[in-house]
Amino acid sequence: MSMLEIKNISKSFGKFEVLKDISFSVEKGQAVSVIGPSGSGKSTLLRIVNQLEKADGGSVSICGTPMITVDENGKSVYADPKTLREARLKIGLVFQNFNLFPHFSVLRNITEAPVCVLGMDKKEAEQKAMELLEKMGLAAKANEYPCNLSGGQQQRVSIARALALNPAMLFFDEPTSALDPELTGEILKVIRGLADEQMTMVIVTHEMAFAREVSDRVIFMDKGVIIENGTPEEVFEKSENERTRQFLQRYNNS
Amino acid sequence: MTTEEILSVTGILLDYLIPTLKVFGFTLLFSIPMGMIAAMLKMCRFKPISWLTNVYILIMRGTPLMLQVIAVYYIIPYLKLAEGLPAPLASVLAGIDIRSENYMFYAVIAAFSLNYAAYFAEIFRGGIESIPKGQYEAAAALGFTPVQTFFRIILPQVIKRIVPASSNEVITLVKDTSIANVVAYAEITLKARQQMQVYSSLTPLIIAGVFYFVLATVLTFLFSLIEKKLSYYR
Ligand SMILES: Nc1ncnc2c1ncn2[C@@H]1O[C@H](COP(=O)(O)OP(=O)(O)OP(=O)(O)O)[C@@H](O)[C@H]1O
Numbered sequence: 001m002s003m004l005e006i007k008n009i010s011k012s013f014g015k016f017e018v019l020k021d022i023s024f025s026v027e028k029g030q031a032v033s034v035i036g037p038s039g040s041g042k043s044t045l046l047r048i049v050n051q052l053e054k055a056d057g058g059s060v061s062i063c064g065t066p067m068i069t070v071d072e073n074g075k076s077v078y079a080d081p082k083t084l085r086e087a088r089l090k091i092g093l094v095f096q097n098f099n100l101f102p103h104f105s106v107l108r109n110i111t112e113a114p115v116c117v118l119g120m121d122k123k124e125a126e127q128k129a130m131e132l133l134e135k136m137g138l139a140a141k142a143n144e145y146p147c148n149l150s151g152g153q154q155q156r157v158s159i160a161r162a163l164a165l166n167p168a169m170l171f172f173d174e175p176t177s178a179l180d181p182e183l184t185g186e187i188l189k190v191i192r193g194l195a196d197e198q199m200t201m202v203i204v205t206h207e208m209a210f211a212r213e214v215s216d217r218v219i220f221m222d223k224g225v226i227i228e229n230g231t232p233e234e235v236f237e238k239s240e241n242e243r244t245r246q247f248l249q250r251y252n253n254s
Numbered sequence: 255m256t257t258e259e260i261l262s263v264t265g266i267l268l269d270y271l272i273p274t275l276k277v278f279g280f281t282l283l284f285s286i287p288m289g290m291i292a293a294m295l296k297m298c299r300f301k302p303i304s305w306l307t308n309v310y311i312l313i314m315r316g317t318p319l320m321l322q323v324i325a326v327y328y329i330i331p332y333l334k335l336a337e338g339l340p341a342p343l344a345s346v347l348a349g350i351d352i353r354s355e356n357y358m359f360y361a362v363i364a365a366f367s368l369n370y371a372a373y374f375a376e377i378f379r380g381g382i383e384s385i386p387k388g389q390y391e392a393a394a395a396l397g398f399t400p401v402q403t404f405f406r407i408i409l410p411q412v413i414k415r416i417v418p419a420s421s422n423e424v425i426t427l428v429k430d431t432s433i434a435n436v437v438a439y440a441e442i443t444l445k446a447r448q449q450m451q452v453y454s455s456l457t458p459l460i461i462a463g464v465f466y467f468v469l470a471t472v473l474t475f476l477f478s479l480i481e482k483k484l485s486y487y488r
């Protein structure tokens with residue numbers, strides 16, 4: 001059973017087709033990197049799976065449960081609210097801009113969802129949050145407010161916040177793009193650690209060296225289609241595709 | 255004026271502090287929830303509702319409060335003059351005495367609330383729209399329901415952002431209560447004018463000014479305390 005199975009997803013904004021017939025799956029314990037030029041639809045794809053955007057056509061299954069199915073015309077049909085809610089909780093999402101809740105302390109940012117959404121006991125949630133903060137090297141910051149943290153620290157809190165709901169997989173949408181280069185490393189280290197623990201992950205990133213090193217598979221998207229879907233070696237070294245080579249060329253030169 | 259006269263005028267004005275505070279308090283009581291509703295209606299996706307709400311807000315903010323108070327006050331007397339009203343309505347109208355203190359008070363509160371609700375609506379709407387979309391998305395991705403998202407994530411941040419603008423409105427309202435005197439509602443300013451004539455002196459107006467000044471300053475201080483209390487995050 002795949003953790004995530006995406007079939008023939010399409011999406012348009014008005015007349016503009018952002019995703020065209022996207023299909024791929026993610027197996028348990030895999031880290032899959034999604035690379036591609038700006039505007040190729042990477043974020044939109046993650047957002048559809050997280051229900052922040054609606055698909056026009058195609059289907060999505062999460063941990064074997066259909067979240068979106070298709071009718072006879074291939075149009076997307078959404079599951080009932082309860083199923084959608086459960087599907088959403090199986091995925092932790094980490095944003096480019098962290099999106100921490102500024103009015104909550106670091107600790108409360110992490111405990112709020114387990115307590116309010118899962119109904120976890122507050123003490124238990126706090127204990128779990130402290131363990132996660134420990135793991136992120138931020139135990140000392142538990143009572144700070146997000147505005148007093150560096151970007152790298154905020155992003156680590158947001159990873160802890162996502163992990164606090166015990167998701168089956170984590171999605172990252174350019175987790176280091178809003179960070180100064182010297183802070184990028186600390187986030188990549190955390191993600192590498194999660195990969196070592198066999199966390200299932202989908203990582204949209206512009207960090208090519210990192211994608212190559214950490215992923216089991218790499219997906220290259222351009223203009224709403226998947227051009228490559230293979231091992232890092234296949235995509236980064238052996239690709240015969242003109243567009244792939246051009247894209248990678250640009251990164252090697254910069 | 256002698257010290258004794260000043261004390262006596264101060265005593266009289268002090269008695270009329272109550273009606274002034276009544277206008278202030280009841281206007282806040284009604285205009286804040288009305289403003290919330292108007293803000294929601296203006297953000298409504300059904301365009302005619304949003305558009306109508308906007309017309310209301312434009313009129314309220316685009317014309318003088320004094321004019322609005324006079325207009326609301328004279329609705330009933332002019333309705334009374336109208337012909338061909340259904341009998342039940344006519345008899346209700348006939349029973350209203352527009353010289354009564356109660357009628358004046360209701361008219362003033364109605365006009366003030368309608369006017370202030372429009373200002374509060376714009377403040378609330380601005381506050382809600384200033385919250386980044388990412389906050390809603392993060393909350394949704396974490397499984398919060400829309401209601402939880404609004405009350406736990408959005409509203410606390412909105413409140414912090416609207417405190418400065420709201421405090422301006424509230425302080426303006428204290429001073430605007432003096433406008434109620436145009437329909438002869440007996441409050442501090444009306445009484446100060448009467449006392450001015452009694453003593454042929456500006457001093458009663460100065461005393462009234464001190465009253466407003468003290469009220470406005472106390473409110474300024476209270477709001478700065480609230481702002482300080484909310485400054486623990488950015
Ligand atoms: N809500 C929207 N309405 C209209 N167009 C949108 C919307 N969201 C995204 N788009 C457009 O869809 C295209 C794909 O956007 P998307 O954010 O998925 O790209 P991306 O691959 O994540 O790019 P980047 O690397 O810059 O983040 C872009 O051209 C964008 O302008």
Ligand SMILES: [Mg+2]
Pocket residue numbers: 042043044173174
């Ligand atoms: Mg993107």
